Amino acid sequence: MADETALHDFPSLFSLKDKVIVVTGGSRGLGLNAASALHHVPQSQGLRTGRRPAQQAAEPGPGARAISVPADSATMAGIESLLSQVQQHTSHVDVLFANAGATWGEKFDTHPDSAFAKVMDLNVKAVFNTIRLFAPLLQKRASVEDPSRVLITASVAGLGIGTLGQQATFGYSASKAAVLHLGRNLAVELGPRHITVNSICPGFFPTKMANGLLEMSGGVEKHAQGNPMKRLGRPEDIAGIVVYLSSRAGSHVNGAAIELDGGAMWARGSLADAAGDEPSAKL
Template identity: 25%
Template sequence: MNVNLTGKVALVTGSSGGIGRAIAIELAECGAKVIVHYLSNRDGAEETAGVIRNAGGEAVILQADVTDLEQIQTLVEQSEAAFGTGIDILVNNAGNLVERRSIEEMTMDLYKKVIDVNLTSTVFVTKAVIPGMKAKGEGSIINLSSLAAHNGGGPGSGIYAASKGAILTLSKSLAKELAPHNIRVNTISPGFIEETKFHSTFTSEAGKKATIAGIPLARGGVPQDVAGVAAFFASSYASFITGESVEINGGAFMR
């Protein structure tokens, strides 16, 4: 299968490392021009863009807080201006557990931070790109959920899991809403993916070993496992797929 995204413009939020970086690089390898978005890790964004450029691709780095509505609008306007055309592919990858905390210990401040970085960002970045996609008469939106949406996540991740569950439901609603405009909306739900800031921050070595022991394919995933599915969803091979979710977890959860 030869995925061809030549001429397409892709915005990948949170692509300064981990899964977002792998997706940005994969889309560029398929021919897309990529906006590498970051919040605070500029060095990581430069590294992502450097990999793309060194391989002969095109990449632009843009900074924004995707929980801030004004910055979201500026990000999308700058993205459209960067390559002189609207966005064809949006990957809502930005997200964070923020902190493990039980519901009994939850504060409103932490609750809002978790909801905003995962769900609010997805809602309003999507809202900002819709007009440009409508003008083009097509588009592909790929939202990142999580295995946690299905099993509730690990200790102290209830609100994170709830936000990722909401993304699954939101994606189905958006798929129906945007289908008349030939804009497809699909979801990727990764399980245990190594080489990410998420697990290096929130998962102990003992926890990693225990998780892998329960995976039928007997290994942790890597960001490239997710990137390939994103490229497929963005391509013409998925032209009749919308409202769908792909689980990437080595068999740890099977629908």
């Protein structure tokens, strides 16, 4: 009888050796944080994409290789171009991090249709099409013991109430709720193909996309003090969850939505209840 307490090859549990990883939206923000973390992992093979020139990521770890690929995930032609460019470097992909996204802040009465459509297209439809086109590459080396992985950048705004008022992000909140449910559907659809699908739900991280909203809503320190952990997200936080989900340690996690906000979403709810306010008043 097998020893049920035995751990198989524990030292390699978080290894990404020989993994080919594609990160969309990897030229800045959380995508750059993830790409930098993956560069550090020895013997991993990373391809990161973005429409803008990439900021300098960390130097690749021993035996690792990183390639920057220009691509616009907002259009079908851009996704097809991305796939074509990736195929010039590899015939398979082990991890796809669908991270590219956008937001738009505008009050309810003047919120433009074009802005709502742009955010929904990039944050939901483009994610679906990227995963759909990359599925054949993800299946190439996938197995029961070592499934391929799809990671989706969602948000706590898709789990609760997002930003309201003068800089309301209606399309962003709706898109992140939609992509979370898309991820659950794809987890069940692609599981039998040995591909897991999980969503990461960050709260506030000081990034270019979030900094303007942080300043308009009281500043970094105010938000940090309102967090149960008394800080906002750090690059290491996103890096850690991406490595975990991409490695053997996360091979049986499928259909999950992992909150990465230090508990801030739940703290806002308790404060609102205590004050008798609507939860949105605290966002």
